[in-house]
Amino acid sequence: MITFDDVTKRYPDGTVAVDHLSLEAPTGEITVFVGPSGCGKTTSLRMINRMIDASEGQILLDGVPVQGIDPPTLRRGIGYVIQQAGLFPHRKIVDNIATVPYLLGWDRKKARDRAMELLERVGLDPVMGERYPFQLSGGQQQRVGVARALAADPPVLLMDEPFSAVDPIVRTSLQEELLRLQAELNKTIVFVTHDIDEAIKLGDKVAVLRVGGKLAQLADPKTLLSEPADDFVREFLGHDRGIRRLQFISTQGLRLRSDLTVPEGFEGPTDEPWLLVVTADDRPVGWISRERLGELEPYGAFVLGRDSMRSTLDAALLSPSGCAVAVDEDGKVVGVATREALDEALAEAADG
Numbered sequence: 001m002i003t004f005d006d007v008t009k010r011y012p013d014g015t016v017a018v019d020h021l022s023l024e025a026p027t028g029e030i031t032v033f034v035g036p037s038g039c040g041k042t043t044s045l046r047m048i049n050r051m052i053d054a055s056e057g058q059i060l061l062d063g064v065p066v067q068g069i070d071p072p073t074l075r076r077g078i079g080y081v082i083q084q085a086g087l088f089p090h091r092k093i094v095d096n097i098a099t100v101p102y103l104l105g106w107d108r109k110k111a112r113d114r115a116m117e118l119l120e121r122v123g124l125d126p127v128m129g130e131r132y133p134f135q136l137s138g139g140q141q142q143r144v145g146v147a148r149a150l151a152a153d154p155p156v157l158l159m160d161e162p163f164s165a166v167d168p169i170v171r172t173s174l175q176e177e178l179l180r181l182q183a184e185l186n187k188t189i190v191f192v193t194h195d196i197d198e199a200i201k202l203g204d205k206v207a208v209l210r211v212g213g214k215l216a217q218l219a220d221p222k223t224l225l226s227e228p229a230d231d232f233v234r235e236f237l238g239h240d241r242g243i244r245r246l247q248f249i250s251t252q253g254l255r256l257r258s259d260l261t262v263p264e265g266f267e268g269p270t271d272e273p274w275l276l277v278v279t280a281d282d283r284p285v286g287w288i289s290r291e292r293l294g295e296l297e298p299y300g301a302f303v304l305g306r307d308s309m310r311s312t313l314d315a316a317l318l319s320p321s322g323c324a325v326a327v328d329e330d331g332k333v334v335g336v337a338t339r340e341a342l343d344e345a346l347a348e349a350a351d352g
């Protein structure tokens with residue numbers, strides 16, 4: 001666990017970057033520091049590995065004040081990932097990843113084997129190991145940055161806007177990769193971002209900081225969205241806070257209709273305004289309307305129980321029928337969530 005105990009950072013010019021910050025980043029969880037530019041996120045992060053020293057207060061690592069640990073020893077137990085990866089340009093990828101193991105005196109083969117193992121772990125082809133950083137895309141370099149930080153298997157990982165320099169699609173896949181890795185590795189991660197969506201997606205806990213380095217709220221994402229502490233947090237969360245909350249609402253108990261599916265080639269008649277055409281093995285094909293039975297219209301689907309109400313609403317909006325198709329993990333139709341069922345679920349969500 002990382003503990004900030006009444007920590008203040010005053011730079012020599014008098015700027016108070018962090019102001020009496022107290023919080024805990026629990027072991028094995030992702031704690032995200034989020035807030036507008038200049039609110040002290042990076043300063044807070046760097047005080048953990050003593051790249052910056054606190055002016056007042058203490059930071060404790062499993063109860064031990066970091067100020068009492070010499071920086072090289074401290075950093076051996078703390079991986080650090082920054083924006084644009086910060087790789088050494090003249091070293092091959094495999095040697096970049098093995099940087100810390102080399103520093104720790106591992107023999108070359110062991111360090112390189114570890115690097116190759118990590119390359120695969122972060123989803124890169126082993127052939128990349130022999131390349132130089134400039135021969136990789138930004139997203140691939142970021143993955144290497146994560147692999148390098150993990151090389152000596154440190155219990156703590158500090159990540160400073162690691163995914164903000166890549167395009168939104170690559171960013172999404174890097175975020176998912178991090179969550180997948182974290183499920184296996186259970187590191188204590190402190191992650192800095194200015195993007196509230198990223199914070200909500202990745203954080204077990206989210207610390208919202210305001211300019212002047214004061215903690216505005218520390219909460220799990222669901223609580224943050226449903227109970228923002230004040231106007232600043234509410235505004236920072238943005239106007240679609242209600243929609244975002246839907247991603248924490250399960251589709252498990254959603255009422256489904258099973259009488260709206262028909263086989264391919266169905267010719268009617270029917271009283272229903274919309275029917276879902278499915279293949280012989282229950283995969284969705286498209287919607288047909290009572291007026292134009294021969295014309296397939298697009299559908300949107302969600303995995304029942306796994307996807308959230310947000311995906312379900314999205315699926316409904318993608319289809320002219322206004323209904324969302326519920327499928328199982330194999331993509332087979334298990335039912336249809338009609339507008340009425342969605343209305344009911346949304347009303348319940350608003351109450352809860």
Ligand SMILES: Nc1ncnc2c1ncn2[C@@H]1O[C@H](COP(=O)(O)OP(=O)(O)OP(=O)(O)O)[C@@H](O)[C@H]1O
Nearest residue numbers: 011013015017036037038039040041042043044194
């Ligand atoms: N070396 C320094 N000397 C003086 N002031 C500094 C120094 N480094 C940072 N600051 C100031 O401290 C405050 C917090 O900076 P910090 O980099 O921690 O913020 P941040 O939240 O990470 O911002 P961003 O999202 O823009 O990176 C800012 O007002 C910044 O200008």
